[in-house]
């Protein structure tokens with residue numbers, strides 16, 4: 442009973458203050474194949490929070506972006522610790538521009554995630570991945586990790602073929618010079634960035650003007666495209682569909698349907714994950730954490746508990 446009262450008062454306090462007490466950044470040593478790299482993280486911790494709220498780890502997309510564009514998710518840190526990190530190879534984490542192609546695998550990013558989880562010493566945590574971050578989150582979840590409590594897959598394809606299919610449909614709606622600009626890729630970064638921005642203004646983030654952190658992540662991508670260039674071919678035939686039945690934690694799948702329906706790319710998650718909930722954001726394309734920010738936070742918060 443006494444314990445209960447303490448919990449309750451903590452909860453009330455957190456509700457009243459709604460304060461993020463501490464923002465901490467640092468580096469996590471990441472040992473991989475005999476070398477040690479640095480993973481940069483930023484952790485938002487509320488002053489007081491109900492003890493039943495687990496820490497949330499956020500996985501950014503790309504691959505090859507930085508955490509910045511997901512930072513609106515810090516809204517959830519009025520109730521729980523929220524941890525973001527720059528995935529290895531970009532942002533403030535170690536850049537690895539001279540590694541052979543064989544170095545770049547999904548396993549690399551899985552091991553990095555495990556290193557982050559070990560560093561903080563969680564007993565139990567929740568995981569939210571956006572786009573490629575959700576693919577990575579699903580890869581983690583199919584291994585049935587003991588500490589994983591709940592999973593959120595935001596705007597993530599369950600197979601690259603589904604993504605490619607959607608992307609080519611969307612591309613066909615854009616002017617020829619934009620389509621060509623997307624094809625040239627990082628061989629002509631100025632043209633590529635212009636084309637990618639045009640594409641993203643319709644199908645990525647329809648908020649005007651763009652949230653500055655989204656620009657920051659684009660800046661990081663173009664300042665160092667190594668991860669994007671190296672991981673592209675590796676993910677070209679990626680699928681997790683036949684492994685989804687292994688996921689044994691409650692999972693929330695989020696998709697957007699403004700200008701573009703993401704329902705085709707997420708469908709296997711709904712078909713194969715045992716305990717799954719789907720929420721569709723009618724006024725969002727690919728970044729509902731900005732396009733419908735407060736709704737997104739209340740949906741995720743209600744699911745995580």
Ligand SMILES: *[C@@H]1O[C@H](CO)[C@@H](O)[C@H](O)[C@H]1NC(C)=O
Nearest residue numbers: 516517519520738739742746
């Ligand atoms: C905080 O938690 C309470 C109750 O658990 C919930 O009503 C509220 O929406 C949460 N706020 C955020 C920002 O997650």
Ligand SMILES: *[C@@H]1O[C@H](CO)[C@@H](O)[C@H](O)[C@H]1NC(C)=O
Nearest residue numbers: 614642643644647648699700
């Ligand atoms: C997508 O939505 C935005 C915001 O309403 C609008 O400005 C834009 O024209 C739309 N693009 C397409 C291709 O429908």
Ligand SMILES: *[C@@H]1O[C@H](CO)[C@@H](O)[C@H](O)[C@H]1NC(C)=O
Nearest residue numbers: 647648649724725731732733
């Ligand atoms: C939908 O999103 C656009 C762009 O962010 C915004 O201007 C508009 O007010 C939103 N509409 C609704 C109904 O939320």
Ligand SMILES: *[C@@H]1O[C@H](CO)[C@@H](O)[C@H](O)[C@H]1NC(C)=O
Nearest residue numbers: 638642650651652653655656
């Ligand atoms: C962010 O990028 C968009 C699209 O290119 C641009 O319109 C906007 O001015 C940029 N904002 C900032 C703060 O750089």
Ligand SMILES: *[C@@H]1O[C@H](CO)[C@@H](O)[C@H](O)[C@H]1NC(C)=O
Nearest residue numbers: 674675676677678679680681
């Ligand atoms: C993708 O292709 C590579 C080589 O081309 C192969 O080793 C790998 O098993 C394939 N992956 C899937 C999921 O089919």
